Amino acid sequence: MSEKVNQFDDIYLGLAPELGLLRLAQSGLGWKARKGDGLFTVRDADLKRTTWLRAARNFQLRIQLRDGRIVKFDGFQREDYEKLKDIIKTNYGLQLETKEMSVKGWNWGETDFSSGNLMFSVQDKDMFEIPLNEVTNTSLTAKHEVMIELGGPDGEGNAKDRYRKGDQLVEMRFYVPGTKAQEGEGEEESAANVFYNLIKNEADIGDAAPGDGIVLFSDTLCLTPRGRYDIDMFPTFLRLRGKTTDYKIAYTSIMKLFLLPKPDDLHVLFVIGLDPPLRQGQTRYPFLVFQFVREEETDVTLNLDKETIAEKYDGKLEQKYETRTYEVVSTLFKALTGRRVAIPSESFKSYHNQFAIKCSMKANEGFIYPLDKSFLFIPKPPTFIPHSEIGSVTFSRVGGGASSASRTFDLKFNMKSGVDYSFSSINREEYANLNEFLQIKKIKTKSMDEESTGRYVDMVDESDSDEDSGKRKRKTIVQDFGGDDDDGDSSPDEDFVAESESDVAEEFDENVSDSDGSGGSGDDNDNNDDRPAKKSKK
Structure with a gap:
């Protein structure tokens, strides 16, 4: 039956x-x-x-x-x-x-941890709950403020992952005033710090069990986001610990790896591409840019036995390393993530025999690397441009005419998606090598100066005389159009937000004093100084 x-x-x-x-x-x-x-x-x-x-x-x-x-x-x-x-x-x-649930709509109440959830209640009635396995990060953003970031639980094959569509809550902040006495001690601790430590412990984003870590790289310089971090590597994830932040990054979220020599011949950059990006407040970081001294060496022993290295990692790792730090770091990331580490292209060398070209993206100075399958601008904001998505490349101010006196030229990537990336202040000596590289990669190029000159000739060749005021006016307009401000208009690049950094990020910089401070604000002050003084009213 x-x-x-x-x-x-x-x-x-x-x-x-x-x-x-x-x-x-x-x-x-x-x-x-x-x-x-x-x-x-x-x-x-x-x-x-x-x-x-x-x-x-x-x-x-x-x-x-x-x-x-x-x-x-x-x-x-x-x-x-x-x-x-x-x-x-x-x-x-x-x-x-x-x-019975609370529907008062109040934003103050009490919190409790129960059955793997953070419960928020108002007048002894639950208002909402947060599954702690959804919490990916927490930090003290102010003296009495605790921030938690939310995302999917780690692990492959989770049935809940395929249901994540549409809008999703990604961050909450709690204001926790007052102090609490420490257990067994007479000293008091801020309530926010107690709440912060409880979340770390209950959500399992604090320290892992002793002995589980493979290796620790201490005090590593990161250019984006700027600060010094400890990189603690585990079998399935890594922890990025700063002075006020503690991130847990699963290796499955690491999509790209780059190992690039800096043109100063002193440093090497290691770039990590993330999906989903790292978040600090309102700022998202899809790329992490670490900098290592080229000649710096390290002596580390991995917390792995020979059997594990042979079986789990196919012998791609060694138990002990005594070599340059950047080589050890890149080797470990390659083995633990299963991702290929991209290196500079042999098809390109700059005028000064380097793998990158110095340039500026808006107000940010950096380097653009022509790679075999993409272009990468670093360090701020890191911008990844795949060859397959480039419609054409436009050079500006590289020809004759009024722009010939300039020592630099501009470059614009016209993407098939309609979003453009503009780079300026490129040394004129780099044009030949860069143009040759684009031809090798079969990327369509065009010059803005040739088009401007053509329009100039067509419009002013009717008369050589300047006596006609109408023709003089027309000639002036054409000359202004073909000037040095080819890319000074509203470029679609202004709409690109995903990989840009706003001023908000400065709140989270751990070494703000170390920053180069290049924000472009000085130009605004200079423009204000040129304005004529207002006459005083009698």
Whole structure:
């Protein structure tokens, strides 16, 4: 005789946007998506507690499992309560508890940590909860302010990952005033610091178990975001620890690796591309740029035995390294992430026999590296330009005419997507080598000066005389159009925000005093000084 199965239609599983069918039998319960292969089951022996409460999508059945996990089913109607209560009591011998939520809308209350969740309550009623396995980072952004960042839980094959669509909460900040006495000590500690440490411990983003780390690189200089960090590498992730920040970065989120010599012949840059980007407040960092002294050496021993190196890492690592620091770091990242490390292209050398060209992107000075499959501008803002997405490249101020006196030229990448990237202040001596590299890579190029000169000739060749005031006016307009400000108009590059850094980032710089301070604000002050003084009113 088959057991009786009760079914509820149009039910959501957790944050899933797809509707499904929830079936409850004496042996357990199961949810199946209407479309696709979504399937979730729970045995009756794993059920510990059931709760009924109001949720965003009608009513919710919350089930706490014996291993501490919580499963949520949304979409129930009010009239389903009595039926569901009887089914749960008959099949599993559990009571369906009711829970009243706070709907006051207040933004102050109390917090508690329970069953792997951060609970926020108002007047003894829960208002919302945050699953701590969703917390990816926390930091003290002010004396009494704690920030937490939210994202998907780590690990491959997580069924929840495929449901992450649309808008998502990524950051929250808590103001925690006052102080608390430390346990066993007479000294007091700020309540914000206590709350911060609790989140780190409960969310498992604090220190890992002793002995789990593979290697630690201390006090490593990072140009973007600027500061010095400790890089603590583990088998599946790394921790980036600064003075006020502590990031956990899974190796699966590292998409690109670059090892590039700096044109000063003294340093080497190691660039890490991330997806999703690292976040500091409102600023996103899709690339991390570390700088190493070229001749600096390190002596490290990996916390790995020979069997692990041979089996797990296919012998790509060694137990002990005594060589240059940047070589050790790049080797470890390559082995642990499984990503290829891109190096400079042999098809390009600058006029000074370097792998990069000095230039400026807006107000930021840096270097652009012509690589085999892309261009990369670093350090701020790091800009990645794949060859396959370039429609054409436009050179400006490289020809004759009024611009011939200039020692530099400009470069614009016209992307197929419609977004342009402009670089200025490039030494004129670099033009020949750069143009040759573009021809080798079969990237279409054009010169802005040739087009401007053509229009100039067509419009002023009607008469050699300047007596006609109308023609003189027309000639002046044409000369202004073909001047040095070819790229000074509203370039589409102004709309590029994903990889740019705003002034907000300075709040999070750990070594603000070390910054070069180049923000371009001095030009505004100079322009104000040139204005005529206002006459005083009598």
